[in-house]
Amino acid sequence: MAFRPLVHRCRIQQNPGVRRIHPAWTVAAVSFIALIGAAGFRATPSVLLQPLHDEFGWSLGTISAAVSVNLLLYGLTAPFAAALMDRFGIRRVAMAALLLVSAGSGLTLWMSQSWQLMLCWGVLVGLGTGSLALGFVATITGRWFVKHRGLVTGVLTAGGATGNLIFLPVLSRIAESDGWRTAALTVSVAALLVVPLIYWRLRDFPADLGVTALGSPEGSPAEEAPKQSGGAARTALRGLRDAAKTRAFWLLAGGFAICGATTNGLVGTHFIPAAHDHGMPQTTAAGLLALVGVFDIVGTIASGWLTDRVDSRILLGGYYFLRGLSLLVLPSILAATAHPSMLVFILFYGLDWVATVPPTVTLCREYFGAAGPIVFGWVFASHQFGAAIAATTAGLVRDQLGAYTMAWYGAGALAILASVLSLMLFIGTKVKTMSPELGLVVKA
Known part of the structure; x- marks a missing residue:
């Protein structure tokens, strides 16, 4: 009789060693790969602007308009995708999103009219990548992580930069040697290959694997999505209304709209053609943009680490201010070669590219509670709205004035304004309870 309790105690002591890695890390790794796959097509516009202009004769303004549709839908899809993930599960939504990206990229092989570019490149890919945008990141980290939430947000956000890093040089070389259609096909296949991995390893809640979120107090239930009354669209719209x-x-959305205008919309879309205007080869410019992605990974992960330790409002104010200064300097250093001053800009700007994401996600959760992922989806929609306006405006500025100079100066001034908006978040700390069905508890 005395032997059995001893055996039982031994089993209990050995049992914790059976699973040394929390499954949250596996979910984060698979999510990271999915974000890389979705980032592939988002890297394509800046590489294909010139080839499409050369083959079809479409103006940069026309092509940029398709990019704007993509960026706008990429943002507007995010809050609805977050609500769909609450209703149908993260795994199903992520798989459907990657299939849309693959289809949209593949169908461009047969386009011959600009409206077809709008449909494939703008609508299909915009919807697909929007479903795997930062609302996806906020949902993953909100459900699976309590400890290291800021750091993991930074790492997953860096997945987009990693996708750019992987795809930009490759797609640029493919487009130059084999044509833009081969480059688009490469992205289509890459997105498709991620789907089986999502089906195999991604899970919706820690409870699906019999565990709690990483860092949850022992015995506490895993966090679940707020109960929805109505469809996903109604839930997303209710989150926006409240x-x-x-x-x-409005302060977060305004700052993030400027963030999108000064990253994806302007630099991400127009840096390569702007450098080409100064005599820089397209492959060299693409390499520099990819280098931004290298430093972006470092900067975003470091920002996630800082977000766990420093007030997010201070971080946002500093990030936007430094970005504004770098953009104001850019027109004076663009040249035909990658000289030292340009490399300093790439380093400085790259570290700041999406470092704003971890503190913004954290602030949405701090101000809006369990509804944070859906609210952040709307904040991210403003990011892409700003990006869409900047992508089109910069193309029109180039068409009308023959140079991008005024676009760079305007973006620099806006980034400094975003710094002011972020610091204004320090004013006002009243707590309100709104929409209990969404879990919306607001400190504003």
Whole structure:
């Protein structure tokens, strides 16, 4: 009789060693790969602007308009995708998103009219990549992580930069040697290959594997999505309605709109043609943009680490201010070669590229509670709205004035304004309870 309890105690002591790695890390790794796959097509516009212009004779303004549709839908899809993940599960939504990216990229092989570019490149890919945007990141980290949430947000956000790093030089060389259609096909296949991995390893909640979120107090239940009354679209719109009544939402959304205008919309879309205007070969410019992605990974992960330790409002104010200064300097250093001053800009700007994401996600959760992922989806929609406006505006500036100079100066001034908006979040700390069905508890 005395032997059995001893055996039982031994089993209990050995049992914790059976699973040394929390499954949250596996979910994060698979999510990271999915974000890389989705990033592939987002890297394509800057590489294909010139080839499409040369083959079809479409103006940069026309092509940039298709990019704007992509960026706009990429943002507007995010809050609805977050609500769909609450309703149908992360895995199903992620698989459907990658299939849309693959289809949109593949169908461009047969396009001959600009409206077809809008449909494939703008609508299909915009919807697909939007479903795997930063709302996806906020949902993953919100459900699976308590400890290291800021750091993991930074790592997953860096997945987009990693995708750019992987795809930009490759797609540029493929487009130059084999044509833009081969480059588009490469992206289509890459996105498709991630789908089986998502089906195999991604899970919706820690409870699906019989565990709690990483860092949850022992015995506490895993966090679940707020109970929805109505469809996903109604839930997303209700989240917007209630968050829009707060000052904090508009300050975050305004700053993030400028963030999108000064990254994806302007630099991400127009840096290569702008450098080409100064005599720089397209492959060299693409390499520099990829180098931004290298430093972006470092900067975003470091930002996630800082977000766990420093007030996010201070971080945002500093990031936007430094970005504004770098953009104001850019017109004076663009040249035909990658000289030292340009490399310093790439280093400095790259570290700041999406470092704004971890503190913004954290602030959405701090101000809006369990509804943070859906509210952040709307904040991210403003990011892409700003990006869409900047992509089109910069193309028109180039067409009308023959140079991008005024676009760089305007973006620099806007980034400094975003710094001011972020610091204004320090004003006002009243706590309100709104929409209990969404779990929306607002500090604004």
